Every structure is written in structure tokens, then in C-alpha cells.
Amino acid sequence: MSSTxxxxxxxxxxxxxxxxxxxxxxxxxxxxRSFLWxxxxxxxxxxxFVLVPVYVMISSxxxxxxxxxxxxxxxPSKLTLRPYIDIWSTVPLARYFVNSLIVxxxxxxxxxxxxxxxxxxxxxxxxxxxxxxxxxxxxxxxxPGILFLLxxxxxxxxxxxxxxxxxxxxxxxxxxxxxxxxxPFSIWMLIGYFDSVPRDLDEAAMVDxxxxxxxxxxxxxxxxxxxxxxVAVYAFMTAWGEVLFASVMTNDTTxxxxxxxxxxxxxxxxxxxxxxxxxxVVSVPVVAGFLLLQRYLVAGLxxxxxx
Numbered sequence: 001m002s003s004t005x006x007x008x009x010x011x012x013x014x015x016x017x018x019x020x021x022x023x024x025x026x027x028x029x030x031x032x033r034s035f036l037w038x039x040x041x042x043x044x045x046x047x048x049f050v051l052v053p054v055y056v057m058i059s060s061x062x063x064x065x066x067x068x069x070x071x072x073x074x075x076p077s078k079l080t081l082r083p084y085i086d087i088w089s090t091v092p093l094a095r096y097f098v099n100s101l102i103v104x105x106x107x108x109x110x111x112x113x114x115x116x117x118x119x120x121x122x123x124x125x126x127x128x129x130x131x132x133x134x135x136x137x138x139x140x141x142x143x144p145g146i147l148f149l150l151x152x153x154x155x156x157x158x159x160x161x162x163x164x165x166x167x168x169x170x171x172x173x174x175x176x177x178x179x180x181x182x183x184p185f186s187i188w189m190l191i192g193y194f195d196s197v198p199r200d201l202d203e204a205a206m207v208d209x210x211x212x213x214x215x216x217x218x219x220x221x222x223x224x225x226x227x228x229x230x231v232a233v234y235a236f237m238t239a240w241g242e243v244l245f246a247s248v249m250t251n252d253t254t255x256x257x258x259x260x261x262x263x264x265x266x267x268x269x270x271x272x273x274x275x276x277x278x279x280x281v282v283s284v285p286v287v288a289g290f291l292l293l294q295r296y297l298v299a300g301l302x303x304x305x306x307x
Contacts, residue, residue: 061277068272083277087264090274093281095253096260101285103171103256104239107178111186111235112228114179119190120216124202134191140184145244152177153248169251177245182235189234193227194220229293240286257282 060068061083063076087093122130156167167173197220205215221228243258250256261278264271 057276057279060273061280063273065269065271065273068276069270083271083273084281086271087274087278087281090271091260091263093257093260093278096255096257097282099171099250099254100240100257100282103174103178104236106171106175107182107239108232108235110175110179111182112232114183115186115190115231116216116221116228118187119194120220122187122191123194124199124212134188137184138188140180145181148180149245149248152180152245156249168249169254171254174246174249174254174256175239177249178235178239178242182238186231186235189231190224190227193224197223233290233293236289237286 059074059076062079062081064078064080064082067073067077121127122134153168156173160166160168167176201219201223202212202215205219206212210218241258242256246256246259250259261275261282264275264278
């Protein structure tokens with residue numbers, strides 16, 4: 001008996017045709033290509049407008065005085081770090097630096113402490129004249145600073161003559177002057193921030209045995225750290241770079257950096273390379289502090305809408 005085998009025939013499936021990549025469909029909400037190019041060009045010009053002066057400052061601080069005083073060159077012919085060494089001996093920059101740190105630091109601490117208590121009282125309690133106080137605090141920002149220069153000058157001089165307390169030409173007088181500018185805005189900003197913090201947190205703390213002061217320090221202040229940091233940065237920057245009042249209310253001993261940089265310009269010469277080097281050194285604390293506290297600053301300026 002013989003068995004016959006039929007050969008197995010392999011069935012082949014025809015290959016699928018190659019797919020052409022689908023053309024991406026442009027969303028109707030997407031901006032036009034012309035708008036994207038205009039935005040890129042505008043941002044490039046804006047970046048150049050910001051970065052070119054920074055480059056000129058850095059390159060000029062690394063040039064000898066002869067190169068800076070002569071024809072301007074984009075690329076320095078010779079690099080030197082001598083201006084960064086001479087800035088400390090040409091003028092008493094270290095003393096100006098210490099004065100600025102003391103004045104700006106004290107003005108910032110006082111502004112934050114007073115603003116926290118004042119804003120908490122306005123935010124949590126109802127009292128007669130509350131609205132008038134809030135409007136008055138905010139309306140002080142409408143007046144130019146030079147309007148207060150002569151009254152403060154006369155007030156400090158008369159207080160010194162009557163009581164012997166030297167406010168004119170002292171760091172304390174300059175700190176009080178800066179408080180008149182930073183404190184109203186700080187109070188107004190923290191009022192809005194404290195309003196966004198739920199009052200249930202205060203009530204829960206008081207149920208647990210905390211008084212109003214403990215509730216503020218242990219509950220509200222930790223929840224309002226971004227807003228407090230934003231106020232502190234604003235107060236510090238206001239005091240650090242102010243020129244008008246510092247040039248009138250100080251003397252050679254209490255002069256700050258913003259005014260002390262003028263000493264690099266003398267009757268005989270202007271030390272442009274040292275001015276640029278000192279300007280970079282002066283800006284280091286502000287830039288470093290801003291970079292370290294940037295996330296708190298942004299949150300403090302915007303958290304009132306999402307808290």
C-alpha cells in the first residue's frame with residue numbers, strides 16, 4: 001500500500017503598499033507663520049537691545065583706560081583685570097558697599113516686618129477707617145519722590161536741631177526715607193496676598209489654642225512666604241539703586257554705592273573702565289538674590305489669583 005504525498009504549497013501574502021507620510025494638519029488655532037517670524041525677529045532685536053550694553057560694560061571693564069578713552073572697539077586689543085583691583089583704591093568702594101548693605105538690608109527688614117503686621121490687621125479685622133487707610137496707603141504711590149525731598153530735608157534738620165538726633169547725613173535717616181517709599185506698596189501687596197490665604201487656617205489654629213499672633217507667625221506667614229519674598233525683593237531693590245535721596249541725605253561717611261560711583265569721574269579724568277567694573281560688582285548682590293529667589297518672586301506676584 002503506497003501513500004502519496006502532495007507537496008505543500010506556501011501561500012504568500014502580498015506585501016502592503018508603502019504608506020506615504022501624512023501631511024500634518026495645521027490647527028485653526030495655531031498662529032500664522034508670518035506672526036511666528038515677526039515674533040522671532042522682535043525677540044532677537046529685543047535680546048540684542050538688552051545684551052549689547054551688557055557686553056559693552058563687560059568688555060570695557062577688561063580694557064586699559066587708554067583703550068576705553070580712545071576710539072570705541074567691539075573687541076578689546078588687550079585684556080586686563082587691573083580695573084577690578086583699582087576700583088577699591090581709587091574711591092572707598094568697600095565703605096560705600098557696606099553702607100548700601102546696611103541701609104538696604106535694614107530698610108528691607110523693617111518694611112517686611114511692619115507690612116506683615118499691618119497687612120494682617122487690614123486683611124483679618126474690620127475697623128473704622130479701614131477703607132480710608134487702604135486707599136491712603138495706595139494713593140501715596142501716585143506722588144513723585146522728588147516731591148518729598150525738601151520736606152524730609154527740613155524735617156530731619158529741624159529734628160536734629162531740636163533733639164540732637166542726627167537724621168540728616170546718617171544711615172538711620174536714609175532708612176526712614178526709603179521706608180516711606182517701600183512700605184506703602186509692601187502693605188498693599190501683602191493685603192491682597194493675605195486675603196487669598198483661607199481664614200479657615202486661622203480659625204483652625206485658634207481652635208488648637210493659638211492666639212492671633214501665634215496664628216500669624218505659625219500659620220499665615222509660612223503660607224505667605226512667596227508674597228513676603230516678593231515684598232522683600234522690591235524693598236531691597238528700591239533702596240539699593242536709589243540715587244536722588246542718597247545724594248542729598250548722605251555725606252562722605254554714609255554715602256552709598258549708587259552715589260559713590262560718581263567719584264570715579266574727576267576733574268582731570270573719567271575712569272570709564274573702573275566705572276564699568278564697579279557697576280558689575282555693584283549688580284552682583286541684586287542679580288544673585290534675584291536668581292536665588294526667582295521662583296518665590298514669581299509665585300508671590302501671581303499667587304493671589306490661584307491661592
